[in-house]
Amino acid sequence: MKQFWFYFKNGIIGENPVLRLMIGLCSVLAVSVKVENCLAMGAAVIFVLTCSSIVISLLRKGIPDQVRIPIFIVVISTFTTIVDLVMKAYLPSLSKAMGVFIPLIVVNCIIMARAEAFASRKPLLPSIADALGMGIGYTLVITAIGVVRELFGYGSILSIPLLPETYQNMMFMILPPGAFLLIGIYIGVLNHVSRRTNK
């Protein structure tokens, strides 16, 4: 159980996939215009990551080393297709807002990297812990960016208006430059904090 928490926390803090390992950036920047989209994207990534980790971890002894990458791709794309079709059927407006980024979960490096580096080598329970930790770490970062972008870009959070009506929406935050600037600042601040605490 202790080990479970260790792997779980590792994904959220120690090796946060987005801010530390610099992977899975595309969807983080593209979807984070609104908090609603961020949470949906986070849920989709957690689902695909956990399910594919479970399957790959269970199959790890049966997968020949030479063809492991194509097998990972098939497993990951199966779950991505499930998410894509379910969202299209039950949440059509959200699915439209995220557009191509739901199918692109299949090439999200986080999932491939965790399958290759973790799930294909470790037993079931640590793999689940790692997948959940990484998924939640991803969701936290994407939501942290989404909160700032939605607050300044639309004056609201989760579509609930928070700023006074006289507030002029800051277009810069909704457009790509705002996303790039924010993630740059976040990574820099995290570097600074972690260096302070390591000393």
Next chain:
Amino acid sequence: MSVTFVDLFKIIISAAFIENILLARYIGLCPYIGMSTNISNSLGMGMAVAFVMVLSSIVTWGLWNYIFIPLRLEYLRIMVFILVIAVLVQLVEILLKKNLPNLYRAMGIYLPLITTNCAILAVTFFGIDYNYNLLQVVIYSISVALGFTVATVLLAGIREKLRYAKVPNFYRGYPMAFIVTALLAIAFIGFKGLIK
């Protein structure tokens, strides 16, 4: 359906600059940030991306229109496309190694990275979603690759100079690369409105 020269020109300008795949659509950022440390690397990467992008869009376009639609297999799109790209990259690597060793040396090391480059997969999806014909798909994928290369080379050039700049210690490397990207993205917003 005939395609005029003006239509093609519009595709080129909008794919390469207005809707730049990196700076306006946030697709393919991992290699963009990872490989843009110097100009020659990013040129090699751009060349490899262009090559694979054109090839995979043609193949997936053919599959989609002559196999998927007649057999009503649209729901298999994600899985089959990513596998086709992975196989194609492997094939290109083997063929280049054997037949064109010079070209292989120039872009060989970038090829394995390309399989998980979301830009390739995204372009094959876009080509189909926009209902392009074969010629348009080819032009479109070439111009997206051009936009990708322009953005990476620009960032690489700036990062080469940044090495001599006084940047706060904890902002060195990736954070600064993102902030520079933000400035580049502002510049690219200037292309908006170029085509009505």
